[in-house]
Amino acid sequence: MTHDPHDLAGPYVLDALGDTERRRFEHHLPRCAACADETAGLRETTTWLALAVAHRPPDRLRARVMTEIARTRQSPPPLGRRLPSPRTGGLSRLAAAACLVLALIGGGTTWHFHRSAEHAQALNRRVTAVMTAPDAHTSTARAQTATITVVSSRSLGEAVVTTARLQRLPPAKTYQMWWLGPTPPRSAGTLNPPGRPRPLVTTGLGNAQRFGVTIEPAGGSQQPTSAPILTVALG
Amino acid sequence: MTEPTGKPSRTLKPVGDATREPPDLAALLGRVARGDQDAFGQVYELMSRPVYGLALRVVRDPAQAEEIAQDVLVEVWRKASHYRPERGSATSWVLTVAHRRAVDRVRSTQADRDREERTAAPSPDYDEVAEEVGTRLEHQQVRRCMRGLTQTQRESITLAYYGGYTYREVSELLGVGLAAVKTRMRDGLIRLRDCLGAQP
Ligand SMILES: [Zn+2]
Numbered sequence: 001m002t003h004d005p006h007d008l009a010g011p012y013v014l015d016a017l018g019d020t021e022r023r024r025f026e027h028h029l030p031r032c033a034a035c036a037d038e039t040a041g042l043r044e045t046t047t048w049l050a051l052a053v054a055h056r057p058p059d060r061l062r063a064r065v066m067t068e069i070a071r072t073r074q075s076p077p078p079l080g081r082r083l084p085s086p087r088t089g090g091l092s093r094l095a096a097a098a099c100l101v102l103a104l105i106g107g108g109t110t111w112h113f114h115r116s117a118e119h120a121q122a123l124n125r126r127v128t129a130v131m132t133a134p135d136a137h138t139s140t141a142r143a144q145t146a147t148i149t150v151v152s153s154r155s156l157g158e159a160v161v162t163t164a165r166l167q168r169l170p171p172a173k174t175y176q177m178w179w180l181g182p183t184p185p186r187s188a189g190t191l192n193p194p195g196r197p198r199p200l201v202t203t204g205l206g207n208a209q210r211f212g213v214t215i216e217p218a219g220g221s222q223q224p225t226s227a228p229i230l231t232v233a234l235g
Numbered sequence: 236m237t238e239p240t241g242k243p244s245r246t247l248k249p250v251g252d253a254t255r256e257p258p259d260l261a262a263l264l265g266r267v268a269r270g271d272q273d274a275f276g277q278v279y280e281l282m283s284r285p286v287y288g289l290a291l292r293v294v295r296d297p298a299q300a301e302e303i304a305q306d307v308l309v310e311v312w313r314k315a316s317h318y319r320p321e322r323g324s325a326t327s328w329v330l331t332v333a334h335r336r337a338v339d340r341v342r343s344t345q346a347d348r349d350r351e352e353r354t355a356a357p358s359p360d361y362d363e364v365a366e367e368v369g370t371r372l373e374h375q376q377v378r379r380c381m382r383g384l385t386q387t388q389r390e391s392i393t394l395a396y397y398g399g400y401t402y403r404e405v406s407e408l409l410g411v412g413l414a415a416v417k418t419r420m421r422d423g424l425i426r427l428r429d430c431l432g433a434q435p
Binding site: 007008009010011013014015016017018038040041042043044045046047048049050051052053054055056057058061062064065066068069070072073074075076077078 | 268270272275276279283284285287288289291292297300301304305308309312313314315316317322323324326327330331333334335338373374376377378392395396397399400401402403405414416417418419420421422423424425427428431
């Protein structure tokens with residue numbers, strides 16, 4: 001039996017885990033961007049639940065607290081940390097967004113991309129732009145042989161494409177991506193032989209309605225020469 | 236040496252995400268971390284009500300709630316330098332400390348009889364406490380958004396967050412499987428987040 005901690009974010013932010021499970025989840029959190037991001041988001045939601053029941057304490061509390069802090073030694077900042085500075089933000093959200101896509105294409109196989117600064121930094125700036133665009137739209141299609149996830153932004157005219165479980169092709173063949181409808185198919189580039197899944201950016205989204213992948217002779221084709229192995233509707 | 240930074244005691248705005256964080260609290264915590272007691276006084280103005288109200292809601296006993304609130308606020312003083320903005324809003328940081336403390340208290344010290352009482356009244360009376368002008372906005376919004384949840388989502392979240400029950404206990408109380416409870420908590424919170432996040 002495998003232990004799957006990925007579904008504990010809800011109970012965790014509600015402080016509804018027992019001690020053992022809480023420790024286990026806190027061990028898991030820094031290693032899983034999906035859970036870390038979900039936890040951070042849901043935590044802010046529980047803050048609303050707290051604010052909703054705010055209640056004025058007895059007036060004497062203030063004096064007690066102020067007296068107490070005046071004689072309470074402060075804990076120094078943890079090692080290697082400067083005192084709080086203005087929020088920087090951004091990077092972890094990006095890593096999480098990428099992880100989301102990768103988790104999606106992983107589907108039920110629980111494949112997870114782990115959080116790391118290098119991972120976040122390695123992501124192309126254009127990937128970031130698409131994933132964080134206000135109009136970013138995510139579509140996923142699954143077929144027997146492959147899964148594809150497309151995050152598209154009409155305003156940028158670009159999409160981030162990730163694939164999973166694509167079969168390796170003979171050297172004479174290549175996967176090719178297409179923008180489909182309402183105009184004749186337009187090439188969105190070829191796909192490298194699948195190895196470790198990596199998001200890639202394609203341009204020329206325009207007003208395409210669907211995104212498809214075909215198998216073409218190496219080097220790609222002007223127009224598809226076979227039926228798509230996968231298509232996905234675009235937002 | 237006190238610099239005239241920050242405006243004290245603005246009305247606390249609800250925190251939907253990091254960008255809506257009232258600038259005051261995180262900045263105040265920075266000053267508190269340097270030992271600024273005036274800044275801490277302002278932190279008290281901003282946070283004593285949510286901290287006390289939350290403790291009161293969970294432990295349901297004013298004397299204990301007061302104790303918890305004092306512990307939590309002193310903890311904020313002590314650990315101000317531990318707050319990490321990249322991990323979430325300052326409001327959320329303080330209230331997480333408060334909620335944990337309240338839940339620990341209710342789990343460790345409540346007599347069985349009290350537990351039974353709490354068990355006997357699992358109705359989501361999340362709106363019973365707050366009557367203050369300053370919290371009306373958050374209160375109304377949360378109540379409205381709570382109505383958008385399914386009953387089991389609402390019960391699961393209410394029992395856990397306000398009742399201090401573990402999700403295993405919630406599972407028993409509601410007669411629902413563990414997996415289902417986890418899912419309802421998560422889905423309910425996501426729905427709440429979407430609803431509350433839509434607010435200006
Ligand atoms: Zn996880």
